[in-house]
Amino acid sequence: MAGSRHPSAGLFGGRIYQDRAADRLWCCGVGMGWWPNLCRLRGHGKAGAGRYLKEERVDGLTGCGLLVRREVFDRVGLLDEEWFVYVEDADLCARARKAGFDSVYVPGAVLEHAGAGSTGGGYSRGRKYLTAYGSVLYLRRHGTLLLWLGFVCVDLLMWPLLFVISVPTGRIGGAFAKLRGMIDGFLGRPIDKGVLSQAEASS
Numbered sequence: 001m002a003g004s005r006h007p008s009a010g011l012f013g014g015r016i017y018q019d020r021a022a023d024r025l026w027c028c029g030v031g032m033g034w035w036p037n038l039c040r041l042r043g044h045g046k047a048g049a050g051r052y053l054k055e056e057r058v059d060g061l062t063g064c065g066l067l068v069r070r071e072v073f074d075r076v077g078l079l080d081e082e083w084f085v086y087v088e089d090a091d092l093c094a095r096a097r098k099a100g101f102d103s104v105y106v107p108g109a110v111l112e113h114a115g116a117g118s119t120g121g122g123y124s125r126g127r128k129y130l131t132a133y134g135s136v137l138y139l140r141r142h143g144t145l146l147l148w149l150g151f152v153c154v155d156l157l158m159w160p161l162l163f164v165i166s167v168p169t170g171r172i173g174g175a176f177a178k179l180r181g182m183i184d185g186f187l188g189r190p191i192d193k194g195v196l197s198q199a200e201a202s203s
Contacts, residue, residue, distance in 0.1 A: 002055065002106045003069070010072035010101025011093055013061030014109030015052065023048045026113050029058030029105035030090060034150020038135040039090050042105075058105045063089035064113045075099045084191055086127070087134030094142040125177035129195045132178045136185025156182065 002012050018026040025043040028051070033040050039060065043052050063079070066089065076095040079088050093103045132155070139148055159179055166175040177195065184192060 002104060002109075005055070006057075006102065006104045008100070008102050009057070009104040010069045010096050010099075011061055011103045012067040012106050012109070013058075013103070014065050014105075014111055015048070015107045016062065016065050017048065017110070017112045018045070018114070020110070020112050025051070027062050028052035028107070029056075029103070030060035030062060030093075032059040032090065032147065034147065034154050036154075037131070038138065038147065038151060038155075039087060052105070053107050055104065055106055055108070057102045059103070060090045060093035061103050061105070063092075065109070065111045067109075068092075069101070072096050072099070072101050075101075082137065082190075083134050084130060085134075086131045087138045091138055091141065094138070125173050126195055128174040129177040129181040129192065132181030133185045133191060134181075136182055140185070140188075 003009070006012075013027075013029060015028055016026045018024045025046050025048045027041040028043040031040040031042055032038065041062070042058070072092075076092070076099050079092055083091065097103065135151065135155070139151055143151075155178075159175070159182075162178070163172070163175045166172050180192065180195075184190075
């Protein structure tokens with residue numbers, strides 16, 4: 001059992017497929033960085049053959065397939081309700097890591113997850129707002145200088161370019177929703193209930 005092999009670990013996540021029959025991965029653990037997003041789903045969209053076969057510690061895990069020791073919840077609490085969706089699982093992993101619990105990717109545990117059922121996925125306003133909001137909230141709590149610099153350069157300073165690209169593709173609403181999410185996160189505002197209602201309606 002992975003738990004006995006990793007006594008210092010408190011959270012375990014498996015090999016998650018978007019479509020197992022087509023051998024298309026969704027996530028094999030999470031890496032925290034700055035490109036293309038703060039939370040990088042390892043292997044996302046790639047063929048699974050020969051990839052991510054090693055059991056190893058990772059920066060974080062996704063909540064759709066997560067096994068957590070009770071000691072973790074006793075020490076750091078449950079998922080924070082300040083989030084609705086997106087990045088709340090990364091926050092739990094970060095709080096656990098600070099308390100001495102590792103997150104471990106276990107490739108032998110396999111599951112399938114379609115993804116984006118809560119917000120409609122893609123470039124929907126709900127997804128862009130909530131991802132941006134959650135990312136800033138994560139940075140305010142756990143951000144390092146490198147993570148902050150990456151977020152400011154890639155997400156904030158490049159937003160005007162994102163807006164220009166969104167015009168011909170009809171995604172202006174998503175671009176503005178992302179900007180609103182970043183602003184609300186920076187200012188410490190609660191999640192916009194209008195966006196929250198939109199996300200819930202699309203699930």
